[in-house]
Amino acid sequence: MRCEVVAVGTELLLGQIVDTNSSWMGEQLAAAGIDSHYQTKVGDNLERIVAALRIALSRNEAVIVCGGLGPTQDDITREAIAAVMNVPLERDDAVVERIAAMFSARGRSMVESNLRQADVPVGAVVIPQTRGTAPGLICPVGHKVVYAVPGVPHEMQEMLERAVLPDLQARAGTRSTIVSRVLRTWGLAESTLAEKVAPRLDALDAAGGNPTLAFLASGIEGIKVRITAKAPTRDDALALVEAEEAELRGLLGTIVFGVDDDTMESAVGALVEQFGLTVAVAESMTGGLVASRLVEVPGASQWFKGGVVSYASEVKYDVLGVPEGPVVSEPAAAAMAEGVAKLLGTDVGLSITGVAGPAEQEGQPVGTVFFGVAMDGRTDVVHVRLPGDRPRIRQYAAISLLDMLRRRLLERAPGP
């Protein structure tokens, strides 16, 4: 069973609204074991909505149209579906009553145009509206089907779960479920990662391609490896995913810092909490980026004390006790990490000093960064040269320092 989502609305094409509805529906369809090979966005234009529906019906057994069910003149999804079904619209008295009831319940007066929402293509089944004034529609087209749902997210979501997905699964006559999990990795180029994972890709292909693997680049946040498995039950699919996760972790080791919604900072936070440590950070070029990531972790107040943004050199000297001299240097990074831990009284001190650009500094080229991690009586400093523009160099530096701390913590014990 293949189902295409067609999102209707000129504002989507103009980028005035990001089409999160289609993403949400795509996720639900996958979880319900319904294949979704295309998604289409089309404006509020009858001829083009009809064309989009015809194309979608030509390559799928089912189509979900989202949006264009409102009361105004540019809400023409009903007309478009009727044209595709080649039937007229007929006003549905039951729907009229529900709309009238909703308006009186909200103490608002109903205008004539609201009754357009009660117009139903002949032969279509109404999905009663419970949240908004627009009903949904189940519209047979030959042996195929077009569903219409409102564009208001919470109305759409409720109707999809209550009426559309059950109807789709009944038609599909299948109950196969898809489960997927994302492994978060950091520190390898996509190509290098792909080579490490290649043996698994080959093995899975040979075994029939279930589960499947996909790589999703996430910029400076690393590369995601998505495992997707299909099985008759959720438990079976989950077992396949977990077996594959074990295989991949075996190949990738500490490159994997988390799964699904984990972030580098949440991974670091979990380890810091596990060891009962407290953390402080001294930042120059990143100007508080590392600290602002750490406080995003729920419960950070248990282990994160704070930090110093020592953007100007004199702040490094006067507040952190960095010895006079070059501030983009290994000694400065070490002194910043030790200084901030001493000033805030923490077990761990972190530091970043470098050149974000546009101009070089102290003869150091743009992209030069020194990272410091002071803990357990040992201060490590790493020196790198990062690519990109100012914001990118900063972002990259921030996550690099977090990963450096993560690896230092993993030395203390076997990883999660």
Add this chain to the structure above:
Amino acid sequence: MRCEVVAVGTELLLGQIVDTNSSWMGEQLAAAGIDSHYQTKVGDNLERIVAALRIALSRNEAVIVCGGLGPTQDDITREAIAAVMNVPLERDDAVVERIAAMFSARGRSMVESNLRQADVPVGAVVIPQTRGTAPGLICPVGHKVVYAVPGVPHEMQEMLERAVLPDLQARAGTRSTIVSRVLRTWGLAESTLAEKVAPRLDALDAAGGNPTLAFLASGIEGIKVRITAKAPTRDDALALVEAEEAELRGLLGTIVFGVDDDTMESAVGALVEQFGLTVAVAESMTGGLVASRLVEVPGASQWFKGGVVSYASEVKYDVLGVPEGPVVSEPAAAAMAEGVAKLLGTDVGLSITGVAGPAEQEGQPVGTVFFGVAMDGRTDVVHVRLPGDRPRIRQYAAISLLDMLRRRLLERAPGP
């Protein structure tokens, strides 16, 4: 000239990534006067990408394919375009050299698969990559054209502005030029803003709808008002835009903090620099977010000295000299602002202390925030209650403090 965006990536169909690229491109195409009637999403499948491209070419003069240009096996946009052009792929030596150079610059080793990114359909023109390893492509198909750009947002955006839009406008060959300018506003709800601007909307409609106005909500960053004018020459269009900007500034006053790429921090930075002041910030709940925004401003080192992230109460007491007592309070905010200015020796001291949640603190409900601005011998503290979840409350608090400083600086002199 009609142009369709085709976004490639199974992760988009599965809803694991929301397709913000297509929305951004739709906005740019509209601003450039290029019609965009459809957008399509398709998975990493050669046959289906080819089918999507053929359909897009059948109903448009131009197509932009986004994504699928990476080095891995599932990046097959190059192959799909070659199939549509009915030509083979040929390895481009110049691209190979650029890729090799990028890897050596980053001290990373290049593997064979990276060279797949140098494969170019015969007859296509390469858009040199400047940020990532994937080049873009301009691919003639009969008298029509297919552009290929990477799916990584900052790579895609740079290529679209540098190469794709200019090429599209040249092909459109329309004599009229379109100029648009975005007024950045902050502090008003969209409906309130729309009411203030209503007189201009009516006047412009009456005058034939040139220039046009559009509202673009940008979450906590405020609401953008885009002025778009069409005229035979760039100068004429620019004159229309500037006349309209003057009208709107008259209606909106200091609600407008900048234009186009201006940010709240760049607006603040310009004023601080104009007055020759230096700035320091003490942050609790925002954990460095304000500082990290300020250092994004080029030249910030001239006026931004740094700050203290006083996340734990003892850091407020010991490092900033906040008197013992409640730390989510007006006195604490005032002491933090004055304390950080004293510690770092700056003219201006800023502070944020509050409750980001999930739990209340010192009996103060989630969303409670106190802002402090200490300058010219006067310390202002503002107390607000912000809505939303942890990240949203933090983001909102950070930009609120920056706007508070901006307004305080505007008191000193007429705004820019």
